[in-house]
Amino acid sequence: MEWQTFIxxxxxxxxxxxxxxxxxxxxxxxxxxMLFRVGNPVRxxxxxxxxxxxxxxxxxxxxxxxxxxxxxxxxxxxxxGSKAYHCDGVVSETGMLLCFPLAAFRAALEEDAPFRxxxxxxxxxxxxxxxxxxxxxxxxxxxxxxxxxxxSEGIHDAITLNQSRKAWASELGLSHEVLYRTLKRLGEQGxxxxxxxxxxxxxxxxxxxxAREPTASKQRT
Amino acid sequence: MEWQTFIxxxxxxxxxxxxxxxxxxxxxxxxxxMLFRVGNPVRxxxxxxxxxxxxxxxxxxxxxxxxxxxxxxxxxxxxxGSKAYHCDGVVSETGMLLCFPLAAFRAALEEDAPFRxxxxxxxxxxxxxxxxxxxxxxxxxxxxxxxxxxxSEGIHDAITLNQSRKAWASELGLSHEVLYRTLKRLGEQGxxxxxxxxxxxxxxxxxxxxAREPTASKQRT
DNA sequence: CGTACTTTTGAATCGCATCAAATCTGGTGG
DNA sequence: CCACCAGATTTGATGCGATTCAAAAGTACG
Numbered sequence: 001m002e003w004q005t006f007i008x009x010x011x012x013x014x015x016x017x018x019x020x021x022x023x024x025x026x027x028x029x030x031x032x033x034m035l036f037r038v039g040n041p042v043r044x045x046x047x048x049x050x051x052x053x054x055x056x057x058x059x060x061x062x063x064x065x066x067x068x069x070x071x072x073x074x075x076x077x078x079x080x081g082s083k084a085y086h087c088d089g090v091v092s093e094t095g096m097l098l099c100f101p102l103a104a105f106r107a108a109l110e111e112d113a114p115f116r117x118x119x120x121x122x123x124x125x126x127x128x129x130x131x132x133x134x135x136x137x138x139x140x141x142x143x144x145x146x147x148x149x150x151x152s153e154g155i156h157d158a159i160t161l162n163q164s165r166k167a168w169a170s171e172l173g174l175s176h177e178v179l180y181r182t183l184k185r186l187g188e189q190g191x192x193x194x195x196x197x198x199x200x201x202x203x204x205x206x207x208x209x210x211a212r213e214p215t216a217s218k219q220r221t
Numbered sequence: 222m223e224w225q226t227f228i229x230x231x232x233x234x235x236x237x238x239x240x241x242x243x244x245x246x247x248x249x250x251x252x253x254x255m256l257f258r259v260g261n262p263v264r265x266x267x268x269x270x271x272x273x274x275x276x277x278x279x280x281x282x283x284x285x286x287x288x289x290x291x292x293x294x295x296x297x298x299x300x301x302g303s304k305a306y307h308c309d310g311v312v313s314e315t316g317m318l319l320c321f322p323l324a325a326f327r328a329a330l331e332e333d334a335p336f337r338x339x340x341x342x343x344x345x346x347x348x349x350x351x352x353x354x355x356x357x358x359x360x361x362x363x364x365x366x367x368x369x370x371x372x373s374e375g376i377h378d379a380i381t382l383n384q385s386r387k388a389w390a391s392e393l394g395l396s397h398e399v400l401y402r403t404l405k406r407l408g409e410q411g412x413x414x415x416x417x418x419x420x421x422x423x424x425x426x427x428x429x430x431x432a433r434e435p436t437a438s439k440q441r442t
Numbered sequence: 443c444g445t446a447c448t449t450t451t452g453a454a455t456c457g458c459a460t461c462a463a464a465t466c467t468g469g470t471g472g
Numbered sequence: 473c474c475a476c477c478a479g480a481t482t483t484g485a486t487g488c489g490a491t492t493c494a495a496a497a498g499t500a501c502g
Binding site: 055067068077078079080082086087110113116120121123124125126127128130131133134137138139140170 | 359
């Protein structure tokens with residue numbers, strides 16, 4: 001498969017300098033495969049062209065916690081700065097992978113200013129995204145988390161889910177049952193419009209129709 | 222005040238190139254002061270030499286959410302990559318501040334390779350730290366969050382709190398009452414040793430003393 | 443010495459997690 | 473094409489733990 005194909009999906013790949021491109025391996029990754037495990041030395045940086053890769057950790061009782069979910073874009077960018085991985089990297093959906101050798105990647109950052117700036121921009125974006133997720137997780141209330149998610153991850157107050165609702169629930173730090181119930185309730189209250197995997201926020205215009213709760217909080221039957 | 226003084230507290234400042242040093246303003250920041258507000262254009266990068274600065278946001282009902290808390294080190298590093306601030310920056314404890322003009326900072330990154338590498342290392346560290354916090358917040362159980370905090374933020378399973386417990390509670394996504402009770406309970410169970418602001422984890426050696434719960438989970442009276 | 447804030451404990455309530463079970467879905471192989 | 477299976481979706485019932493409201497005691501600071 002050609003770089004040109006990938007660039008269409010991931011515009012930032014356009015900035016990868018020729019030297020690094022030649023050193024990059026491009027391969028298929030099958031669902032279930034482990035890219036790396038906790039403690040493994042960092043040898044490559046991975047970019048998910050298609051499919052999905054997750055950064056996961058397991059707590060004491062074996063519960064899986066998803067730390068990052070990448071569908072297009074880098075996975076474990078921060079591993080560039082450390083010797084060994086802090087999490088497991090598992091392929092959750094079959095797709096194509098770009099494997100950048102660590103040394104070549106570092107060299108490219110050193111030599112190529114535009115590429116470097118794109119990279120620093122990606123890191124900064126990741127930081128902001130993570131801060132938003134922390135903010136979301138510190139909200140106590142299922143409805144508030146759902147709405148916060150749509151507001152911060154969506155475009156024009158609407159999202160198209162690219163994962164199952166069950167997986168979304170765990171990203172929101174909720175049990176899947178509560179997420180289902182919350183979506184239903186918000187839908188019935190007219191605060192949310194749900195068409196399959198398309199979910200959008202309905203902003204109340206605050207004029208007519210006085211039979212509504214003040215805002216997305218403390219909804220009761 | 223002199224750079225040499227700051228470098229003792231923040232070793233990475235040693236790598237700030239001379240050109241950038243000359244352009245940097247150094248001033249006192251008084252508790253309560255707002256460094257910037259949501260939407261303000263980014264003009265400087267701030268480094269907290271002493272005192273404390275917080276990155277905060279407010280939800281719909283005015284509840285304060287702390288997104289970052291910096292005591293020594295940069296605050297809002299990710300703002301380097303965006304036009305405007307996404308949060309408010311408030312001084313929570315009086316101290317000294319280094320204000321790097323944005324343009325000069327960018328230029329230094331461009332020209333000075335060692336400085337740039339230190340900076341990218343800081344960004345990567347921030348990403349890992351934020352991932353750890355997300356992991357922590359997605360644990361459901363006060364005791365588990367406390368223990369996770371000590372394990373990931375502490376040194377040798379021990380931390381010295383540099384903030385009030387009330388503030389810690391909000392960082393953990395808990396009400397302060399629950400944190401107090403949880404600490405007390407864990408202390409009584411011998412899982413935690415608490416000396417004022419010094420809190421350390423007691424690892425059970427799993428040999429003698431059979432009167433203990435399996436691990437840090439599901440503690441009951 | 444007084445004020446503001448943190449720390450601490452108590453009691454009541456609410457919402458989420460959990461267990462259970464039924465239905466629906468997409469995909470596989472016969 | 474259909475039977476079948478695994479996983480996702482949906483709904484119900486229950487208990488626990490966190491939030492919340494309340495109030496008292498401790499502590500820092502001017």
